[in-house]
Amino acid sequence: MSTAREEILARIRAATGVPAAPAEVDAAYAALPRGYLRAHHDADIVALFADRAADYRAVVERVGIGELPGAVAGVLSGVSRFLVPSGLPASWLAALPDEERVVRDDPPLSALELDKVAGVVTGCAAAIAETGTIILDHGPGQGRRALTLVPDFHVVVVLADQVAADIADALALLDPARPHTLISGPSATSDIELIRVEGVHGPRNLHILIAG
Numbered sequence: 001m002s003t004a005r006e007e008i009l010a011r012i013r014a015a016t017g018v019p020a021a022p023a024e025v026d027a028a029y030a031a032l033p034r035g036y037l038r039a040h041h042d043a044d045i046v047a048l049f050a051d052r053a054a055d056y057r058a059v060v061e062r063v064g065i066g067e068l069p070g071a072v073a074g075v076l077s078g079v080s081r082f083l084v085p086s087g088l089p090a091s092w093l094a095a096l097p098d099e100e101r102v103v104r105d106d107p108p109l110s111a112l113e114l115d116k117v118a119g120v121v122t123g124c125a126a127a128i129a130e131t132g133t134i135i136l137d138h139g140p141g142q143g144r145r146a147l148t149l150v151p152d153f154h155v156v157v158v159l160a161d162q163v164a165a166d167i168a169d170a171l172a173l174l175d176p177a178r179p180h181t182l183i184s185g186p187s188a189t190s191d192i193e194l195i196r197v198e199g200v201h202g203p204r205n206l207h208i209l210i211a212g
Contacts, residue, residue, distance in 0.1 A: 045129035045165045049158075050210060052132025056185020057198075058206040068157065068211045069095035072121060075155050075207050076101075082119035082155075083147050087140025092121070092157060105143055114146060119153035120203075125180070126173045127158045130166040132185070134158065134208070137178040145181055154203040156183075160212030 050060045063071045073095035076082055083103050084093065096102075103109070103117050123141035124134045134156055136142045148154055164170035174180060187202030198204045 046160050046163050046210060049127055049129040049132060049163045050208075052129065053134075053185065053208055054132075056132055056206075057188075058132075058185045058208050060208045060210065062210045065211050068092055068209065071209050071211075072155065072157070073097075075209065076119065076121065079119040079153055081117050082121055082153070083114075083117050083143070083151060085120070085122055085141060085143025085147055087142075088121065088123060089141065105147060108144070111146070111150065114150040117151050119155065120147050120151045121155040121157070122148060123157050123159075124162060125178075126170045127163045128165075128167055128170045129163055133170075134183040135170060135174065136181040136183065137174060138181070139178065145179070148181065148183075149202045152199060152203055153205045153207070154183075155207045155209065157209050157211055160210060163210075 046062075050062060054060045061071060061075075069092060072092050076096070079101070081101050081103055083105060085105060093102075109117075120143070122136065122143060125137035125139065125142070126135045127133065128135070136145075136148065138144055142148075162173070164173060183202075183206070186198050186204055186206045187200060188196055188198045189200050190196050
């Protein structure tokens with residue numbers, strides 16, 4: 001450590017009364033009160049998530065667990081071909097009349113093949129009520145990142161118990177070793193004149209089914 005830095009730190013310690021010994025500094029730091037407010041929302045965080053996600057121009061529906069298969073079939077009724085990632089619960093697709101429109105990513109499809117698919121249906125790893133954000137960790141039922149970026153229509157099933165109040169609570173639900181994609185509404189961008197264009201970097205349409 002430079003002499004100048006030592007001198008500056010010594011003056012700071014003298015002015016603040018902080019002891020110079022590292023062990024004493026660590027003990028003083030550990031003794032600081034930390035009654036931090038972790039969450040800013042203690043009401044219906046699922047309703048808050050639905051409201052914030054709709055602000056991003058996503059279509060949001062709340063359905064019961066038993067109604068989920070019918071809701072998925074209804075949303076996908078106008079989609080000609082859609083992707084289903086490995087690990088997606090089969091019960092979610094139980095109300096689909098046939099499998100002719102279902103496309104599997106096994107073996108992995110090329111970018112050209114993905115571009116020919118109209119939509120994708122996935123689950124998620126978590127959702128953030130405060131920001132209306134969906135988090136994918138690309139585990140079972142979510143697929144690799146390209147599956148949710150190339151098709152124009154993305155249907156996401158969010159289970160009510162996956163909704164966290166804020167970012168800190170959501171991160172606590174995630175595995176830090178996995179890749180994460182955060183989705184806040186349909187893909188959109190604006191130019192210098194604030195003209196909004198959707199679908200530039202990902203799906204132009206986002207439909208969220210909150211189950212439970």
